[in-house]
Amino acid sequence: MRDVHVDQIAETIARLVQDANFKLEQDVTDAISRAKSLEEAPVGQAILLQITENYTIADTERVPMCQDTGVALVFLEIGQDVHLVGGSLTEAVNRGVATGYKEGYLRMSMLNDPINRVNTKDNTPAMIYTDIVPGDQVKVKVDCKGGGSENMSQLKMLPPSAGWEGAKRFIVETVANAGPNACPPLIVGVGIGGNFDKSALLAKKSLLRHVGAPHPDPEWAAREQELIEEINKLGVGPMGLGGTVTALAVHVEFFGCHITALPVAVNIECHSHRHKEAVL
């Protein structure tokens, strides 16, 4: 057993949410550079140039690259030999988010209640995802996820007869409907299988993969390739103004499912893909 104080988790999260909003990780900037080499439309090139200038300013001046500094998604991989001490983990995570958003002059975008809609003024609650894993460390991953792209996400319970073709059509249509609303070029996260909520979780977690890294299973990697080719045929392009790069990457995760089911979830992420991680 190794003790980890929850305050350490809070402090880490406070730092990560700021770093995430000020500086893109290299997997994202590399993906944007690849997009620049692939984009054929002059207007698409002009948008990609603005995106690059923007993240450079954000990094050098330590200001948020986007005004929607997001919902704080906090993924905790907790080693089973870790003993968390010092109080409630959930409270510590929210404390970290509140501190980080205040210190970083980030925007408070969270409400107490979806119908009454009163701003909590500290960007809590965070969305917390915990996994128990082997080992005695705690891995903290943070993704500050914007609302514009999240709103364009979709989930559908397809009949098994729809098969891969049906799933592919649903995924491509979801991206086409999202169009400029989701700030393309996009990272498209797909979860197939499991059940209703599992597919959504798979889609969300697929976004955490190194941008553009293929699925380890060659059959699924080929499906990802097929999807990105179909998506980039749409002509949506950077900010929907027309072009050849609509998606930077498509990540698919799958899971076994019931004989009656073919759940497909598409979680859309914009080019401002702000993720950071740390190990405690």
Added chain:
Amino acid sequence: MAKVYITTPLTEEQVRGVKAGDEVYITGAIYTARDAAHKRMIEDLEAGRSLPFDTQGAVIYYVGPTPPKPGQVIGSAGPTTSYRMDKFTPEMLRQGVKGVIGKGYRSDEVKAGFVEHGAVYLVSTGGAGALLARTIEQAEVVAYEDLGAEAVRRLTVKEFPTVCIHDASGGDQYYTGQSQWVKPDAMVKPKKPEAGE
């Protein structure tokens, strides 16, 4: 595609001079409003109260900026998705608003409204809030301060960069631009505009 420079408040002549696909640079005062502020403005109108700014020829920017750091005029200030304002836009156009800035698709009703009222829909680059903030010289809250990031602010901008998507004669740049690049065997084709000439 031309570069057009406009100064607010917009005149009918200025609006007519902007075509879908133009790069449009805005100078002057523009007003911020997003979901919550639009809802309040519509409530104000229904209650017979006046709006927080002069809407004749006004330009509204759909943005909720981040708070300024000490010494900054404003934080990051890029556009939010426009369709959420679709419900309110026809009334704002009836009030004399001549331009709105956001990102993303609009409803058929709103597109028809741009033609009917002689107004334009402009977009700026989503996620480029730090870059766009550099064209904002002044910012002051003029109404609904309790809404925080969603309050109505008067921004003084200098050559704020946008692209015109819908002009006053039914042009649709999302359709035109995407049609140029869509592949013949794409699974979905760009949506044809319903309104327009």
